[in-house]
Amino acid sequence: MDSSAASTRFEQLFRAYYGSVLSYARRRAPSSVADDAVAETFLIAWKRLESIPRGELPWLLGVTRRVLANQRRRDATQERVTLLWAAEPVADEIPDSTLDHELGLAFLELDERDQELLRLVAWDGLAPAEAARVLGWSPVRARVRLHRARTRLRNLLARPVTKEKRWKPDPTS
Amino acid sequence: MEARSDVLGRLGATNPLPHGARVDQPTADELCASILAQPRQPARRWTSNRRLRVAAVVVALAAIASPTLAFSDGVRSFLGWDSLPVFEKAKLVVSAPVAESTVAHLWESPSRTGGECLFVTYGMPGKAEPPTQMSGGGACSLGPRPTSHRPMWLMGSVSGFGTAPPGAAAGVPPIVEGYVDPELDATRVEIRWNGGSKELAYANDYFLGGVRELFDAPPRLRPIRVIAYDAQGHEVAQHEIDPAWFRVR
Numbered sequence: 001m002d003s004s005a006a007s008t009r010f011e012q013l014f015r016a017y018y019g020s021v022l023s024y025a026r027r028r029a030p031s032s033v034a035d036d037a038v039a040e041t042f043l044i045a046w047k048r049l050e051s052i053p054r055g056e057l058p059w060l061l062g063v064t065r066r067v068l069a070n071q072r073r074r075d076a077t078q079e080r081v082t083l084l085w086a087a088e089p090v091a092d093e094i095p096d097s098t099l100d101h102e103l104g105l106a107f108l109e110l111d112e113r114d115q116e117l118l119r120l121v122a123w124d125g126l127a128p129a130e131a132a133r134v135l136g137w138s139p140v141r142a143r144v145r146l147h148r149a150r151t152r153l154r155n156l157l158a159r160p161v162t163k164e165k166r167w168k169p170d171p172t173s
Numbered sequence: 174m175e176a177r178s179d180v181l182g183r184l185g186a187t188n189p190l191p192h193g194a195r196v197d198q199p200t201a202d203e204l205c206a207s208i209l210a211q212p213r214q215p216a217r218r219w220t221s222n223r224r225l226r227v228a229a230v231v232v233a234l235a236a237i238a239s240p241t242l243a244f245s246d247g248v249r250s251f252l253g254w255d256s257l258p259v260f261e262k263a264k265l266v267v268s269a270p271v272a273e274s275t276v277a278h279l280w281e282s283p284s285r286t287g288g289e290c291l292f293v294t295y296g297m298p299g300k301a302e303p304p305t306q307m308s309g310g311g312a313c314s315l316g317p318r319p320t321s322h323r324p325m326w327l328m329g330s331v332s333g334f335g336t337a338p339p340g341a342a343a344g345v346p347p348i349v350e351g352y353v354d355p356e357l358d359a360t361r362v363e364i365r366w367n368g369g370s371k372e373l374a375y376a377n378d379y380f381l382g383g384v385r386e387l388f389d390a391p392p393r394l395r396p397i398r399v400i401a402y403d404a405q406g407h408e409v410a411q412h413e414i415d416p417a418w419f420r421v422r
Contacts, residue, residue, distance in 0.1 A: 003213070006213060007209055010205075010208070010209060011205060011209070014201075014205045014208075015205075018196060018201050018204075018205075019193055019194065019196045020193070022193075022194040022196060023190055023193035023194040026189075026190055026194045027188065027189055027190050034194075038204075039204055039208075042204070042205075042208050043208050043211065046208045046209070046211060046213060047211075047213060049213070103183055103184065103187065104187075107184070118181070118184055119184075121181065122181045122182075122184040122185040122188070123184075123185065123187075123188045123189075123190075150180050150181065153180050153184075154179075154180045157180070
């Protein structure tokens, strides 16, 4: 691809998807971090223009997802110490701007990848096959996991709230 | 089918940006032009120097890209970006030596938004200094801790000090901290990985420890689990950790 054709394609890509990539990033990170990630995503897209597959948005969102993860790790080094993970985090990560605590608590009990799958579908409006490409999965895997995640979330929401849930070691493990 | 739609619909209602981010066109145009001005090179594996150059470019791009959307205080707080501890009310729950002449302290305190915080500070052996910042990482909730009984939850951090290779004496290793439901009557907590284990300091229902072996942990260390035991040595709670979280490259 010559430089003129590359510029044209990149501009088309940028115009078509900048808003969607920005929205994706800002739904998951503070705007200062999200804007950085969007800039880096499109810089990577510029460098790898020839290798971007058709149906570019899932590819771009997949890059943004990895850039955000890398930024969290980079911050940990630059700022010396930063929280990196919370396997079962406290309530600050409930992804709900309307303070739906019941949903938030149930959501946190899902596998982290299933949480992101549900966000991609419910927040970013992606079809399961597109979400699969963001996550690096096959479409079949995404459809199956989406079905299971929805079912699990529905069951978690339906359980009695007063019943105490105690963890017991799995005797088969 | 209706119930399935309800779950996704209910989740969709929590979308922090239901109509998408507002695009500031001049900012977008400037960013696009800045990227087009960069030389294109064939994709190849980045070296450290190239990585640094790209980081510098991104910093420069970020500097010219002014924020185009401001979240309301409510949304910002809800997402946990503004929640900080009330340091004057912090209570030390457990301490552990993590490196030569370095002790990690785990503190519990109310948050400024009416929730709770758990955070780490580092100090010299001896009396813990009252904290004035979350120098070792941490997290705050926006409201009271959920009442649902979680058997165990974990947090962790990787320090830039810890860039020394495993086994080196200097530097703060990866830190693991967390909580075990007191009703499980745990008496000790350990972290176990393929090929090794380490007992973590455990007091007041909280555990804490530095695990140098897990710095930049390769996948072969799977499974990495934090396990709580009761007085009879029975497992009462456990949680698996992905080794990727200990990687810094």
